[in-house]
Amino acid sequence: MPSSPASPIERITELTLFLRSSARPRSRREICTETGLYGPDWQSDTARKRFLRDLEDIRESGIRVTQRIDDDGSALYLIKPADAELTELDQLTDDERIAVQLASACINLDQDWDVTAVSKLDSPTDPAFEPIPVGEVSTWQVEMSVSRRLPELADAAASRSTVTFDYAGRERVVKPLEVIWQAGWRYLAAVDDDTVKTFRLDRIEGKVSVGRPDAFEPQPPVDWDELLPADPVLMAVDDDGETVCVIAVDERLAAQAEATRGTVRRRHDDGSIELEVRVRNRHALLAWLYELGRHARVLEPPEVIDALAESLAHLAGAGAEQTGTAPAGAEPAGKPARRAKKARRSGRASAGRASGPRRTFSDEFALLTAIVPWAYQRGGASVAEVMSRFNLTKDQALALLGPASAFEVRHLNGFAELGFALLAADVGDDQVVYTLDPSQIHMSFDPSITLDKPLKLSLREAAGLLLVGDAALTVPGADQGGALASALAKIRSEFGEKLKLSARVEQPIWAEALTDAIEARRTVRVRYDSRSSGEIVAHRLNPLAMRNLVGHWYLIAAPAGAVGEAGEAGEVSRYRLSRIDQLDDTGETFDEEYEWDESTFATAAEYAGAQRVVLSIPRADRRMVERYPAAVVLADSADGADGDPAVVEYNLRSPQILGQMLMLLGPDSHVVNVDELPGNFVSAGRDAAERILARYGD
Structure with missing residues (x-):
């Protein structure tokens, strides 16, 4: 019997497998006394809440826990095999599996949802099937930051459940219609006060409460082009x-x-x-x-x-010489808050893996229950292979797999371990194994394995597949009638009634020409609108990749004829595609190999030597400035008639960008921290206005 108290991930895993292997529904008393997962004090209120929270984590992972009331009034619990085993992806062909894997390799979510889901696609019908490795070379990639609230709200929209949350200082009770990822942000379209409005998911405050299903009548489809046009x-x-x-x-x-x-x-x-x-x-x-x-x-x-x-x-x-102060309650601005992004190795880029958002116990359970059957169906796998497929560091992989290899699972005939061990050839000391290179540490399985098949897709995993698939279908060269489109149609047939969400990636200009040049390794000649100089600059570039960062497309390229890494002569740099005025294919090919650190292009806000600029922004105009990624929202006003502004911190590398932002926001916006800025930033708004006025005389 496992020692008590068990860790949360151990409890969730063992509780799942115990209920799945049971021939009949079990009461909480039976579960607690037979497994020992909740210790000798299992009758306490604390243990009861822990048990119910574990059940919720299991349900969140996509597994249905059947519950009924016994004759004596106690609740009985059971997981039927059909409610735990993966069946949703059986209908996918191998071509469709490959298409979804490629989409996941090119659309980088900052959550693990698509990674664990895609690992369940690696069990093909064709023995010759070769799974796509994570980080497959790609001409283009899109970085997508998602919200943990996204599947919950998309589910509420599909079930027509009212949703209650705090937003902009007051409580909202809305009818959710659909969730969308667009231009780097996540939005909920919902009916609020009889009007269809959009709500940024990252600005929803506190807990989201979901009401009963079918609480309102079906609504007309959301016209996103009208409600949230991509063009400001x-x-x-x-x-x-x-x-x-x-x-x-x-x-x-x-x-x-x-x-x-x-x-x-x-x-x-x-x-x-x-x-x-x-x-x-x-x-x-x-x-x-x-x-x-x-x-x-x-x-x-x-x-x-x-x-x-x-x-x-x-x-x-x-x-920009107007001054202002932050509203009462605004926190002093310290170092900008950063969102760690999950970094994947791509093309010839070299990058360490960021830690990403903190994983919850349900996240770890989803990872563990994806890794073990994935490795088992390959006859074993090295820790290095696990790291590559699931975007884990060595410490993360060993912290999850090491303890799990000792988990004990209750069966009808007693307890057994999960059925795998971490081993290395000619190493007898278990502790020495953890010091070895990950390629030398292997997951070895025995016939007693209790987690040999993938578990069902969770709503989060399904959301991950739909997001990466939708996004991939809107990028350059996507085949609207190909394998990815048909795979998404099949996935939506399973989850379309459970999730109402979509993703739209703006089509970049010059996409076709640059795709051809990158794949053929041909040098291009561009005229580029430089923000630093305010002039049109000519460049000869060796194009390497395209990246969509925070909703904007960039070309990753190096000056033709120069080899180097960032910070050296001939450095690999990025160029905003919308600022390329003219592009010509020179017909010349290049053989140079380049390396670059993908993390240096992680966000559009982080530049060496960037200035910290604090803006006061009228509420009505806030959506306009979302095309520029904020470092910190220092204060947000109540949603009242007074129209108090939001105070937002940005990291900007040039006064030209600040001037454009002030043009975008209008005369009611102003810079708060004027005293901290150099003169060319202080006068950015005035200089920008005078530059345009010069075109109109008097």
Whole structure:
């Protein structure tokens, strides 16, 4: 019998296998006395709560625990084999399994959901099937930060259960409709006060309470293009409705402007164009005009030109020199809060693995119950192979597998271990094993194994597959009618009634040309709108990969003819695709091999020498600035009529970026920590406004 008290992961694992192997439902008394998992004080209130929490963790992992009431009023528990064994993926063909694995290799969630789910795809019908290793070479990758609340809210939307949570300082009771990942953020669309609104998942405060199913009538499908347009110019925050503006763009930036938004009304012989652009947010239009600089000008309508000139005059007079203070209760800003990202080895990038979000006991249970059958079905596996497949460090892998190898599981004929051991050839001392290289430590199995088959997919694992699949179908070169699409259709047929969620990744400009150049290893010539100099700069680049970071696409490339790592001559750098004005394939190939640290490109906010900038942002405009990743939200106002601002900290490397942000947010936003900033940051708003005003004379 296991020693008491057992660790949480041991309790959850052994309780699952005990209930699954039992021939009849068991009471809590029987479970506690026969397994010893809850110690001699199993009748205490503390032990009862622990038992119920363990049952909840098991259910959260996707396993249904059947519960009924006995004649004496006590609850009886049982896990039926059909409710524990994986069946949802049996219908997938091997091509579909490979397609889902490739999607997971290229779409990097910062949770383990897709990793444990994909490991269950490695049991093919075809003996010649070769599983895709984690970190398979890929032309492109997307970093997706998800929220642990995402599956719960997507489930509530599917079951039409009302949801209660605190948001922006007050309690909300909403009708959830769908969850979406878009442009680096997670949103819930829900009916609140008879209006469809969006809620950022990371801004939901405290606990989420889910009501009973079928609490409201089916609602119309969410029109995400209207509710949450990817183009900030179409994101309505003004009271002036929608206006069609005509914008002249000269020949230098005509191609970039045309690829970004609008339709061409007229082309001129010199290469310049006139664009018709739908505008719902004039601040966002100003930010785009600032990006285009002296190369663009609004031609009509006159009332928009007058309104823009008035706003620009205000900004030019105040600029970033306005000062403010954080609302009461705001914490002093220290070092920026960082979100650790799960790093995967990709292409020729070299990167250590970040620790990622802290794993809960249910996460560890999901990992353990995925690793053991995965390794068993291969006839054993080294710890190094486990680390690679499940994105674990050596310490993480051994901390999970070492104790688990000694877990005792109650059977009808007594106790047995899980059925595997960590061994190394010619090593007799168990403790010495842990000091060896992971490739020398092996999971060895015996016939008594009690966890030989994968367990059912949890809602989180299903959400992981749907997210990476949806995202992969929207990236360059995706085959909308291929194996991945058919695999997702089958997965949705199993989970579509349980999860209402989707993911949209913005299609980058130059995607097709760059994909071809990267795969053929051909040098490209680009004209790049440099934020540091404010000028268009020509580069000859060896393209290496494309990355979507915090919702923005970047080219990872090195100067042609130079080899080096970041920080050295010829360093591998990133270039924002939306700032490439022109791209030409030189036809020249390159043979140089490059290495880069993927972690240096982890977020779009972290730059060497970046300035800490604190902005006061009006509530109505906050969504507009979400395209720039915040380091810290220092304070958030109550959701009242007073419209108190949010105070947000950013790490910015150039005053040009700050100027664009102030254009985007308008005259009611300002910099709070003016005294801490150098002069070019202090005047960023004024300089940006004057730069645009110069195009309009008086």
